[in-house]
Amino acid sequence: MATAVSTAFAGSRSFVRRDPVLVRWILTGLAFLVLGIFIVLPLAAVFVQAFAKGWQGYRAAIQDPFTISAIRLSLLAAGIAVPLNLIFGVAAAWALSKFTFVGKNVLLTLIDIPFGVSPVVSGLIYVLLFGAQGWFGKWLSDHDIRIVFAVPGIVLATTFVTFPFIARELIPLMQSQGSDEEEAALVLGASGWQMFRYITLPNIKWGLLYGVVLCSARALGEFGAVSVVSGHIRGETNTLPLHVEILYNEYNYTGAFAVASLLSAVAVVALGLKKLLEMKSTQEAE
């Protein structure tokens, strides 16, 4: 233990790594400048412009009926996409981390696909399937079912885009945890579900929450894919990010930024939760 203390100090405060004071100040200053310009400034701009007409203007924009229905649609899309992807994420992570089978690597790569696809293309693919000229287009219009330019399409596009988040968090986590504890539980007589509930779930809880936070933030904020699929029908197929675009294009800047501030607040909260969960899980690991 004592050696560990002294070598830990030796490593982290290693003398040799100390850059000269001037260099340190300059680099830190530059880093702050970079982050300030690229990250803090845009965030500040959103909130400043949102309140350009004071609290009244802000409240009016938020309480506008179209905004309310956009909020509802965003929450609906996220509310469906996230649980669906959660179930998938847990199932896929279970299969991929606890078993060896043919095609494992292929499955892993396939899960990452939505990350390599542009949001616009993600929307396009559903239009190609379910749009008026799409594969199922005729069948759908015959049966008077609307997917594209309607809520189902938005839910599908959102699900596609947020598909990998939870799985990608859980897979390495469950891989590193191994199967010993679960096997022990089974040997002691637990059923499959008991093992899952009492052993697996508690072990993965932070990673799971982390994945859900990332997934939800992305689901609420998705713009490109949903834009393509939605048809931008205000009151019906408008999510929050789309509403921002519409307001902006109408030169209703205060309104646009007010709605944007809602989304920014979600993002900031998501970041905060993320950091918290990160710290929690490192705490537990120690």
Place this chain on the structure above:
Amino acid sequence: MSIAVDHISKRFGAFVALDDVSLRIETGELVALLGPSGGGKTTLLRIIAGLETPDSGTVLLHDEDATRSSVRERRVGFVFQHYALFRHMTVHENIAFGLKVRPRNIRPLDWEIRERVNRLLELIQLDWVGNRYPNQLSGGQRQRVALARALAVEPKVLLLDEPFGALDAKVRRELRAWLRHLHDHLHISSVFVTHDQDEALEVSDRVAILNHGRVEQIGTPDEVRRKPANEFVQEFLSEEVALAKAQA
């Protein structure tokens, strides 16, 4: 070159690593710093090298105060327990490194550097691994390369931090003997840290036994075996002491 540390103290937070340690190593000597984990040996070695600064006390290299000099200026050779070889460079490039980074005016010519590296490779009996990368070598081979790299810059002092700590018993014994031979050949003042008493007693000219940041005893292997200074030394070297007494 001689090494002298005078009244060195060092603490890390509340933990006292070294408490008023004084020690002198004569030119050409091979001294072992022996003791249990956490006793302060590695800290002392790093202070001599300039990788740590003492809270109080001085370090004298060749009777000149080096306490304020940086590790670069002290021109010591340091061998780390886990080799610290540069992963992205070949063995040859690793050994040549110290020569290549010299300022232009004292830098040897390229062919001179090559010659020196080759001679060192012969010295460590690994002339055939020049083009390999560290991850292609065994632990024992890596440690020899680390030693060659430290020797390439012709240091006046050689410091080794548990050089064989990461190796298995058989390789340790072989390298131990080999280190002694090398020392007899090169006569560089050397200090090495170990917690293995066999190693310390077999290889060194003198042994300094450290515990809880204090020097318990300094002497030749024979002296510490026959005349342990206190109970701690006696117990630490119990086997050795018992053997010596039986032979007496």
Place this chain on the structure above:
Amino acid sequence: MRILKQSSILPGFWPTLSYSILYLSVIVLLPLSAVFLKTITGSWAHFRQTLASPLVLAAFRVSFGTSLVAGTISVFAGMLVAWVLVRYEFPGKTLVDALVDLPFALPTAVAGIALTSLYTENGWVGRWFAPLGVKIAFKQLGIIIALTFIGLPFVVRSIQPVLSDLDAEIEEAAASLGASRRQTFSRVVFPMLRPALLTGFALAFARALDEYGSVIFISGNLPMLIVAKLEQYDYTGATAIAVVMLVASFTVLLGINILERRSRRFDEKDQA
């Protein structure tokens, strides 16, 4: 042929595997195949025509050009930020570290209007450059800034773990051999970071190529063209562009995979 290579007492293999594959196929594979099948069954002439049209070619140039520049800037900026975060201590470090992920978490549309408003002629930043005759928004410079914004976290997060895992002993060894701080950085530290830098660049570049939401408020790039084509009901044209983008994205991702495998070749094997 055995699919399950090693039998296990753990339950649920077949249910979870089949559900996963089913879900994957319905949500991802089926729709994606629609793109490629459309290419095959669609009119080849129309396909070629779309890709060769001046509008599309211009958009190609804009997309690839701005993504490359933005990726490069991200690398330098990201390297700086990662270095400061890993090596130095300062108040508010946790906050700064969390902020790095903001572009990743912020909806692209929000980023779009925020950046546009900053860099138009009346914007907080734009007004400094307007008298000089430099119009940032509505030109490629604006796009580059937006793409750098979204690429920055990728670079920082690629470099951070590698930098913090770097053993202090390596730098101590270099110093003991006589290397100056600058020499240690350029000969020892930087080469070890290079693979991570390349990965970060590739990720930022791929992301920039795909970017839509933050860019459309500024100007036009490839994804925007896809949307335009769809609005004209030119499905084939839209698909043509989409295929090119997919191929580009997947090539970059494949490149990243290869890069990571190559960089692992230097890693230590078991301590012999």
